[in-house]
Amino acid sequence: MRKFTGTTDWGNSLLNSDEIFSGGSNRGRRICVVGGGIGGLTAALAFAKSGAKVELHEQAPKLTEVGAGLQITPNGARALEALGLGDALDAVGVTAMAVEPMDAVRGQAVTRFDLTGMARPPYRFFHRADLIEVLAEGCRQSGVDIRLGSKVNAADMDADLVVGAEGIHSQTRVALNGVQEPFFTGQVAWRALIDAPDADPVARIWMAPGRHVVTYPVSGGRLNVVAVQERQQWAAEGWAHRDEAGNMRQAFRNTSGRLKGILGQVDEVHLWGLFRHPVAETWGRDGVCILGDAAHPTLPFLAQGANLAIEDAFVLARCCSEAPDVAAALGSYESLRIPRVTRAINAANANARNYHLSGVARTVAHTGLKVMGKVAPSAFMGRMDWLYGHDVTK
Numbered sequence: 001m002r003k004f005t006g007t008t009d010w011g012n013s014l015l016n017s018d019e020i021f022s023g024g025s026n027r028g029r030r031i032c033v034v035g036g037g038i039g040g041l042t043a044a045l046a047f048a049k050s051g052a053k054v055e056l057h058e059q060a061p062k063l064t065e066v067g068a069g070l071q072i073t074p075n076g077a078r079a080l081e082a083l084g085l086g087d088a089l090d091a092v093g094v095t096a097m098a099v100e101p102m103d104a105v106r107g108q109a110v111t112r113f114d115l116t117g118m119a120r121p122p123y124r125f126f127h128r129a130d131l132i133e134v135l136a137e138g139c140r141q142s143g144v145d146i147r148l149g150s151k152v153n154a155a156d157m158d159a160d161l162v163v164g165a166e167g168i169h170s171q172t173r174v175a176l177n178g179v180q181e182p183f184f185t186g187q188v189a190w191r192a193l194i195d196a197p198d199a200d201p202v203a204r205i206w207m208a209p210g211r212h213v214v215t216y217p218v219s220g221g222r223l224n225v226v227a228v229q230e231r232q233q234w235a236a237e238g239w240a241h242r243d244e245a246g247n248m249r250q251a252f253r254n255t256s257g258r259l260k261g262i263l264g265q266v267d268e269v270h271l272w273g274l275f276r277h278p279v280a281e282t283w284g285r286d287g288v289c290i291l292g293d294a295a296h297p298t299l300p301f302l303a304q305g306a307n308l309a310i311e312d313a314f315v316l317a318r319c320c321s322e323a324p325d326v327a328a329a330l331g332s333y334e335s336l337r338i339p340r341v342t343r344a345i346n347a348a349n350a351n352a353r354n355y356h357l358s359g360v361a362r363t364v365a366h367t368g369l370k371v372m373g374k375v376a377p378s379a380f381m382g383r384m385d386w387l388y389g390h391d392v393t394k
Contacts (some may be wrong), residue, residue, distance in 0.1 A: 020049060020082055020393065021321035025329075026242045027051035029320070032159035034152055034172060036063050038128075039292030039309030040165030041135035045083050046317035048142040055159070056144055059151040063136050063311040067291055068193045069216060069224025070128055071096070071203065075390040076307030077121035082133075086121065091126035094217050097201045101369055102207035104213065107256025110366050111373025113380045118388070125201070127218040127392060131306075138319040154288050162288045163316070163324050165309075168277065170294030176282045182235055182275035182297070190227045190248040190301065194265040197221030200282065204305075206259050207366075209358035211251060213259060225266065226300065227252065230356060234273060243271035247378040274299055276349075279342055284330030295342045301351035304344050304387070312337055345385065 029052045033044045036058030044056040072093070080089060101110040108253070115123045139146060154162045154172040164172025173180075199217040206213040211229040218224050229251040245266045252263055277297040281289055292309030316333050323329035357365050372379050381388070 010302075013102075018193065020317055021051075024051065025325075026317065026321045029053070029160040029326075030158075031055070031161050031163065032057065032152075032154075032157045033163045034154055034157075035165035035170075035294070036060070036132075036136075036148075037309075038131060038135065039168060039294075039313050041117070041132065041139055042079070042083070042310045043163050043165060043291060043313035043316060044144045044146075045135060045142055046079075046314050047320070048139065048144050049083060050317050050321045051277045052317075052320075054139075054144045056139065056146045057150040057152045058146070058148050061149045063132055063148065064129060068127060068191055068222075069226075070131070070306050071125055071216065071303040072124050072126060072131070072310075073303060073307050074118060074121050074123060074388045075392075076310040077124065078391050078393050079310050081121050081139065082314070085134055087140055088137070089124065089126075089131075092130040092134060093126050096123040096125060096203060096216070096221065098203075100202050100204045101366075102206045102259075104208035104252070104255045104259050104365065107258035110202075110207075111369045112379075113373065113377060118381070121346040125203070125216045125218050125224070127220070127222070127224075130219055135222075135319050144265060159288065161320065164288065164290040164294050165292055165313075167293045167296070168297045170290060172288060173280055173290050173294045176285055176288065176290060177280050180278055180280075182277040185274045185276055185299070185352070186232055187228055187230050187274040188233075189229075189274055190225075190243060190269045190272045191272075192225045192227075192248075192266040192269040193218070193222045193278070194225060194243070194262070194267075195221060196223035199223045205355060206255070207355045207357070207362075208252070208255055209362065210356050212355040213252065213263070215262060223262070225262065227263070228274070228300075228352075228355075239272050243269050245269045247271075263337060271288075272294065273300050279338060279345065282300055283334040283337065285324055289316065289330050290300070298341075298345050298346060299348045299352060301355065302344060302348035302387075304348060308341050308344060311340070311390070311392050320394070325358065327381055339391070347387070 031047045031052045031054045033040045033056045045056045048054045099113045215225045234350040279296045291312035298305040319333040320329040
């Protein structure tokens with residue numbers, strides 16, 4: 001793995017926009033993107049590559065992202081590579097070798113699903129800050145006007161299209177759909193990073209009754225840790241809430257020494273409550289639209305939050321490029337994306353249950369995973385082809 005230094009030859013790696021966006025309707029259009037996260041930056045880059053004049057407004061004084069690691073699966077990576085970012089992604093990402101469901105109580109692998117046979121692009125692990133920088137540099141090289149410390153209202157922007165990518169607290173979503181209150185799922189999650197220079201490039205899902213932990217390596221010899229517990233005590237939504245590492249360790253006190261050894265290395269941890277939001281009914285109207293968490297906040301049980309936002313951004317830019325007017329493009333965008341994200345969100349919700357099984361149900365599920373891993377390991381990838389095999393660039 002090479003550390004990205006900003007010296008990648010972007011001119012050679014970026015595809016010609018005519019090869020990506022077969023239309024041409026975006027040429028000369030003025031696009032305003034509100035929000036400088038992964039979805040917003042991808043949208044800004046895609047629109048710039050299709051010939052639009054793009055402004056990106058981020059209210060923070062610098063482009064950054066609270067949190068730690070994330071997984072970019074092949075479906076999301078296809079869009080990023082089509083936008084010319086393949087070399088930069090290779091430079092800062094960790095290529096995943098396998099997914100291992102783990103028995104967190106015994107500290108043993110239930111089975112192993114090999115990822116090395118997947119066609120390019122690979123399944124990768126990233127630190128969020130690294131991916132943000134790759135996207136931001138791509139935007140700069142493509143002429144996007146990035147305005148930091150800029151808090152704007154979508155309704156006040158003078159543009160052919162305003163894209164709301166402000167995340168779960170999106171005011172653009174409220175403007176399009178009204179206030180829609182989420183509900184607490186009865187689950188909380190802790191997020192942390194620890195030093196682990198020798199960690200295997202494997203995503204491990206440590207499953208225990210009523211709780212689970214996901215671990216995988218990111219750049220800099222670190223291990224990303226996300227621990228989820230079912231509980232009724234409410235916690236605020238959002239990643240920036242500090243907590244005591246001892247509270248997380250207490251929640252997993254009855255698990256294996258192997259897992260407790262990992263959690264015992266955590267010094268700094270953030271806690272957030274997991275809330276379910278409905279998929280927005282209206283994604284675009286009157287030259288204003290939403291994408292990513294602004295349209296469909298997703299629970300972190302399928303590693304698809306960032307990937308779905310990336311897909312949204314690419315499809316939105318492509319619909320606008322191919323349609324004669326923005327109104328028609330927004331109709332196509334909404335009809336293409338709602339069934340896809342609804343299926344992914346339902347699958348993520350199902351994982352939240354499957355990871356936390358107990359008793360006979362847990363035994364049956366683990367036995368099924370073992371059989372699949374031994375007898376038909378390719379069946380796992382086949383079951384996930386609807387997700388990982390999806391290609392928004394075609």
